[in-house]
Amino acid sequence: MRGPSPAEAFDALAPRLDRWPDAPAHDLVAADRSDRVLLEAAGAASDAVVIGDRYGAIALSLLAANPGARIRAHQDPLTGERALAENARRAGIALDGLTWHGLEPGLAAGARRVLLQLPRGLDALDEIARVVAGAADPEVELIAVGRTKHMTPRMNSVLGRHFRTVTADRAVGKSRVLRARTPQPGMGAGWPRAARDDELGLDIRAHGAAFAGAAVDIGTRFLLGHLAEMPHAESAMDLGCGTGILASAYATARPEARVVASDRSWAAVESARATVRANALDDRVEVVRDVGAGAQADAAFGLVLLNPPFHSGAAVTDAIAPELFRDAARILAPGGELWAVWNSHMRYRPQLERIVGPTREVARDATFTVTASTRRGG
Numbered sequence: 001m002r003g004p005s006p007a008e009a010f011d012a013l014a015p016r017l018d019r020w021p022d023a024p025a026h027d028l029v030a031a032d033r034s035d036r037v038l039l040e041a042a043g044a045a046s047d048a049v050v051i052g053d054r055y056g057a058i059a060l061s062l063l064a065a066n067p068g069a070r071i072r073a074h075q076d077p078l079t080g081e082r083a084l085a086e087n088a089r090r091a092g093i094a095l096d097g098l099t100w101h102g103l104e105p106g107l108a109a110g111a112r113r114v115l116l117q118l119p120r121g122l123d124a125l126d127e128i129a130r131v132v133a134g135a136a137d138p139e140v141e142l143i144a145v146g147r148t149k150h151m152t153p154r155m156n157s158v159l160g161r162h163f164r165t166v167t168a169d170r171a172v173g174k175s176r177v178l179r180a181r182t183p184q185p186g187m188g189a190g191w192p193r194a195a196r197d198d199e200l201g202l203d204i205r206a207h208g209a210a211f212a213g214a215a216v217d218i219g220t221r222f223l224l225g226h227l228a229e230m231p232h233a234e235s236a237m238d239l240g241c242g243t244g245i246l247a248s249a250y251a252t253a254r255p256e257a258r259v260v261a262s263d264r265s266w267a268a269v270e271s272a273r274a275t276v277r278a279n280a281l282d283d284r285v286e287v288v289r290d291v292g293a294g295a296q297a298d299a300a301f302g303l304v305l306l307n308p309p310f311h312s313g314a315a316v317t318d319a320i321a322p323e324l325f326r327d328a329a330r331i332l333a334p335g336g337e338l339w340a341v342w343n344s345h346m347r348y349r350p351q352l353e354r355i356v357g358p359t360r361e362v363a364r365d366a367t368f369t370v371t372a373s374t375r376r377g378g
Contacts, residue, residue, distance in 0.1 A: 007036055016090065016091060017030035017087050018055070018086070022077075031057035038175075040172075042113065049073075049132075051103075053080065055083040055084060056084030060087060060091065063088075070097045072099055074101050078291055108134075108136045111135070117144075118145060124209035124267070125155060126191075129162040133184055133187070143178075145175055146175065147174060165182050192271055193213065194278070195215060200224065202279055203278035204275055209265065219342075225363070227249060227250065231302065232256070233302030234256065235257065235258050235259075236259045236301060236302065237262065237293065238259065238262070238306075240262070240306060241262055241287065242271070244261050247260075250303075250305060252279065257284065260285075269288070292323060293331045301336060302336045303332075303336060304331065304332055306338060329356045339362070339370070342371075344367060349361070356375060357375050358376075
């Protein structure tokens with residue numbers, strides 16, 4: 001008797017999957033119909049590359065259907081990796097055949113089948129397609145899925161930059177599969193991208209999935225407009241560092257400071273490392289991939305800088321920032337300060353007061369608010 005197909009394995013597995021350690025939200029799920037559509041399109045696979053598997057639904061379904069399968073996975077957020085591992089533990093699925101990789105040639109080297117949950121950003125898609133086209137087997141098929149409401153014809157064009165043939169399946173369950181074949185290695189500009197911000201005096205590097213790309217988002221620029229007012233701390237942390245602009249700007253302005261920059265995103269961390277190198281700050285800025293400040297000791301920093309995200313995937317959520325506020329409160333020494341910039345409509349000040357300590361408004365414009373919160377106990 002034949003075992004279940006990956007799509008059938010998904011049907012049994014999906015109701016048990018969880019998003020932990022991502023922040024909970026009532027309208028966000030760990031698996032959806034697009035995962036199943038991708039598995040149906042791919043069929044059985046004993047050796048596959050899986051990219052963008054949010055919480056493990058794709059890789060775990062492949063392994064449940066074929067425990068001997070070999071899976072190379074790339075999940076940009078570290079929370080995705082941890083969710084996959086925890087979902088595997090709870091489902092009793094061994095991960096002996098799965099390895100995680102950065103978005104680098106080794107991920108796709110010699111691959112003949114690549115399964116992709118389409119990213120929202122075209123730059124992120126371009127970098128993925130470039131890596132696959134440059135490293136995979138000439139006979140590779142890249143099978144990508146997205147929710148139709150998030151897909152645009154420009155995605156086909158991006159894939160067409162790196163593959164000679166791009167076709168689209170008929171939409172199923174509000175999802176659609178794109179298939180790319182016959183890779184064209186080395187097409188388009190390489191990653192990370194580089195730019196110079198003369199106002200800040202910084203060189204910026206950015207991988208495709210990094211927020212704001214090789215530019216300074218307006219919230220970060222607004223916060224850095226008050227850099228001279230920030231305390232002189234021997235140890236500072238850029239929490240949720242993105243491309244490392246806050247860490248690099250603070251380290252440049254405060255040569256005596258040791259700075260740690262942390263982000264859960266592979267693209268952000270690799271971008272920040274490249275930004276730090278480009279500005280010759282390697283000796284004073286350490287960049288780590290972590291969920292919040294999980295790896296940092298209590299009361300270890302005199303200053304935390306934060307521009308908190310308010311998106312989880314495509315959804316807007318106010319659940320992420322409070323977790324980062326709690327991290328900041330834990331790692332700040334008594335009397336240390338959290339300097340944060342946030343969209344004014346999020347109204348975070350009461351939470352900052354409750355979680356961190358006394359909070360003052362430093363600046364406010366039509367869009368953003370900058371606050372400084374002092375850790376209680378100082």
